[in-house]
Amino acid sequence: MIPPDLAMLAARIPDGAKLVVPPDYSGVAVAATLALIARGVRALHLVCAPTSGLQADLLIGAGAVHTIETSAVSLGEFGAAPRFVEAVRAGALRVLDATCPAIHAGLQAAQKGLPFxxxxxxxxxxxxxxxxxxxxxxxxxxxxxxxxxxxAIRPDVALFHAPLADRHGNVWIGRRRELVTMAQASRHTFVTVEAIGEDDLLANERTAAGTISSLYVDAIAPVPNGAWPIGLWDHSPPDTQALSNYASAARTADGFTRILADWSRRGTAT
Amino acid sequence: MRLAELLTATAAILLEDCRHVAVGARSPIPAGAALLARALSGGSMRVSLLGSLRDTMFANGGVELFDCAAQGRIDAFFLGGGEIDGQGNVNLLGTGGHPGKTVRWPGCFGSTYLYHHVPRVILFREEHDRRIFVPRVEFVSAAGPDGMDKTRRGGPSALLTGMALFSFNRERRRFSLASVHEGHGEKEVAAATGFDYDIPASVPTTPAPDTAIIDLLRGKVRDELRALYPRFTEKLEGCGNA
Structure with a gap:
């Protein structure tokens, strides 16, 4: 089942939105992505900052992506992203190929209010x-x-997962500065977090430098394990079994539908 | 000694005297080579392994690797490729016209930029066949250097495969066979390579690492590599040290 917080968050990402998401090593909001798919989102312009893996493949497999702007889509050590490759082969996806620094630069232009x-x-x-x-x-x-x-790449929405937020709406992102650029470049930023803490992240100099201020954050939903099965820095390792299962199941459209249904039922219950 | 160890040790020699070496994701042998080179430098060489929380100099997000490269703060990087041609062009995107209707690989990643800016790019591909080493790549993700362009700092310095090591001559825009790994021959390399390259009068066998290097590889380097590549190191250990 999709938790109500996530369903509300997903409802705020409209069809046709330009949505920016981080790479697998950063903080990927997989649970929120499943909620977005459950609500039947369509025609996204997905910007990968600067690459994506499972998240892009899920959205493409679910028929939610019209255009992908990326430097690469890959499941890393689990191989090719099967739904992405199939969509390209079938001509069902508009691919705006790029190279990593070009996507960073486009987002940085938007972050600075520059045209390019x-x-x-x-x-x-x-x-x-x-x-x-x-x-x-x-x-x-x-x-x-x-x-x-x-x-300039100016997304409608930035969506990512982070370990910690506070009650003021500030989000701690540590050294993952691409999340800052994404948030500042986008019109709206939605974040799922492992936990919402009591301490004001901006009140402490040690956390302030690794924090996105609430000025740039529109909504936060606490979703423990919200990046599963992708890992989150030193917080949680990737679930290699689940990723490996996905890589083989998603080779066929039927297998993809099955594993998507399994994962959506699983929700964030564990 | 195993092929993975020979390749790691050979690549490490290519990194000699570098101040800062960066290694991309999903590259256990290049990562091992960088860690070995760091150990051989007495720890003075800086190493940034993408995806590592410990072995990295970066603290400014994904863009820092590219900012660093453009400033000349990265001396060496490793690059693979779906297709590599004799002028040093690399295709990471696919074949059958854009966006890759026949074969689609993940995409260009940062190759376009890093190949232009990083002076010592080591092309690394363990498989060695004519499907990969082609006369001309179908799509140029990262362009081989034009020998006339003196403003460009970056480009290939070597090509290392499971069969042989080539050096790259920028003025001639050509590879030259530097050594052939034990168990393989010059004719076999020629048969598996789809582009022309220079062949010196005498081509040595790639030197095997000495016992001190092997000890480092099986000790310190493997321990450091385990955090980022648990499956790879497990496989190395599982096969024993023979």
Whole structure:
């Protein structure tokens, strides 16, 4: 069953939203993603900051993604992301391929309220041929070399999972600074957390530097184990058995439907 | 000695004198090589393994690796590839036209940028066949360097496979066979490689690591690697040390 908090959070992510999510090593809100799928979300523009794995594969398999903007989709040591690969093969997915620093740069542009961010080092790649929205510009300063301008990526919603929030709505993200960029670049930020603590995270200098202020956070839902089966830093290891089961089951559409139903029933009960 | 140990030790030699080596995700042998090189440097070499909470210099999120590379603060990086060609171009995206209708691999990751900025990129692919080593990649995720472009710092320095080690000559834009691993031959390498490369008059056998290196690999390095690659280290141990 989907917990009420999560159902409410999922209801606030509309069809067609530009949704930004973090990579598997950061803090992935898998329980919230299952809630989003349960509510039947459609036509998402999924931005992976800068890659994704299980989360993108779940959303693609559920038919929830129209466009994916990413530097890679992979289940890491468990192999290819089967629903992603199948959707690409079938031509059922619009893929805006990128490279990691380009996605970071697009989000950083939005974070700074800039229209674009230039980067060096991208000119020789075929990515430029598949990304006509990336423009080659000239450095206005000497030595006037050519740079690539990456348009700002301004998501409607950032969604991620973190270990801790406080009663004021501040969220502790430690050294996972890409979560700060995601939150500040997006119009709305929804976070699931392992726990909501009593202490004000911004009142203590030791936690303040690793905290996203409530200024950038719209809603927080406590969801213990909310990243399962993906790990959360040193807090919880990945459930390698579950991930391995997924990698083999999701090779077929039927297998995917079965495991999605299993996981949705499981909810966050454990 | 096992192939994994030979490759780890060979890659570690390629990292000699680096100040800071970064290794991407899902790369147990490159990670082992970086940890071995650090041990051989007496601990002065800095190592950042993506995904590690302990063996990393980064504390500013996913973007720091790229910021660091663009500033010249990373000396070496490892890169694999679905296709690699003789000019050092790498395809991590797929084949059959974009976005990869015939074969779709995960995507470019940070390769595009890191290949441009990191001076010593070691191309590493354990499998060695003509499906991977092609005359020309179908999609350029990361471009081999143009020998004329003096402003570009980064690019390939070597290609290490389960069969052989090649060096890369930037001016000639070509690989050259540096050594062949024991149990393999020059003809076998040629038959498995789809691009042309230079062959020196005499090609040595890749030197086997000495006992001091083997001891480090089976002791300190394996212990450090276990946190990030438990399955890989378990497999190494499970096969014994023969």
């Amino acid at each position: 961010m230039p980067l060096t080092g991208l000119l020789e790649s075929d990515l430029l041929t598949v990304r006509p929205d990336w423009r080659v510009i000239e450095n206005p300063f000497p030595p006037h070399e050519r740079l690539v301008a990456l348009p």
